[in-house]
Amino acid sequence: MKKIYLVAFLMCMGIFFVFAGLQAGQDKEMPPAEAEGFWTYITDTNPYEQWEFMPGHEGMYPGQSPHGAYLKLYANDIAVKAAKAGEPMPDGAILVKENYGENQKDLMAITPMYKKKGYNPEGEDWFWAKYGPDGSVETSGKVDSCIQCHKTAPKDMIFSQPK
Numbered sequence: 721m722k723k724i725y726l727v728a729f730l731m732c733m734g735i736f737f738v739f740a741g742l743q744a745g746q747d748k749e750m751p752p753a754e755a756e757g758f759w760t761y762i763t764d765t766n767p768y769e770q771w772e773f774m775p776g777h778e779g780m781y782p783g784q785s786p787h788g789a790y791l792k793l794y795a796n797d798i799a800v801k802a803a804k805a806g807e808p809m810p811d812g813a814i815l816v817k818e819n820y821g822e823n824q825k826d827l828m829a830i831t832p833m834y835k836k837k838g839y840n841p842e843g844e845d846w847f848w849a850k851y852g853p854d855g856s857v858e859t860s861g862k863v864d865s866c867i868q869c870h871k872t873a874p875k876d877m878i879f880s881q882p883k
Contacts, residue, residue, distance in 0.1 A: 750812050753836045753847040755860035762832060763855065768794045768816040775803045775882040780824060786869070788819030788828050793880050803882040808875070811837035811845070815878070827853040833866075833878075843867040844877050 751761030762768045773779065774793040783791035795803065799813035809815075813835040819828045834847040840862045848867070849860035870877040 750836075751834070753834060753839045753861075755849055755851075755857040758832070758834060758847070758849060758860070759851060759855050759857070762814065762816055766796070768796070768814070768832075771796055771816070772800050774815060774880055775800065777880050777882075780820065783819065786865075787817060787831060789822045790820040790824045792818040792820070794818075806882070809835045809878065811835055815880075817880075829853070829858065830855075833870075846870075846877055 751758045751765070771794040774795040777791075777793045780790050780792050783789055794816045796812075796814040799809055799815055802809050802813060814832060816830060816832040818830055820826060821828055830851045830853065832849050832851075834849075835845055836847050837845055839845050839847055843862055846867075847861065848863040850858040850863075852858060867877075870879070873879045875881060
């Protein structure tokens with residue numbers, strides 16, 4: 721009888737550690753809300769150029785200031801799933817915008833948004849960044865100009881809503 725209890729206890733502990741490990745792994749998979757680590761994540765760990773385009777914004781489309789004259793908008797799986805369901809962006813959603821010049825060839829900047837629960841409640845928990853084409857950090861974090869502009873967006877601080 722004691723052997724059955726011991727086996728049951730060990731099985732429960734094993735299941736607990738498997739689930740705890742999976743959760744810890746999920747946390748480690750998501751990038752930090754800081755410029756250098758985030759850049760590494762979107763270019764090396766999980767390259768954004770392999771993601772889908774934001775639904776309704778496939779390929780290059782006309783943009784406006786302060787972004788480029790033409791844009792490409794990539795979304796990670798979390799963001800695509802929420803967009804297709806018409807839901808607000810959840811924790812872990814990432815949108816990466818490539819900003820191009822008038823000739824549609826010159827990449828001027830890369831401007832991502834990353835939803836990180838608890839990061840910045842006043843800015844709906846978005847982490848913002850602007851990188852040069854070479855990955856140099858131009859600005860990042862709780863960027864007031866991004867927050868103030870995106871507060872006027874129709875939903876969840878996102879202008880490029882799914883169509």
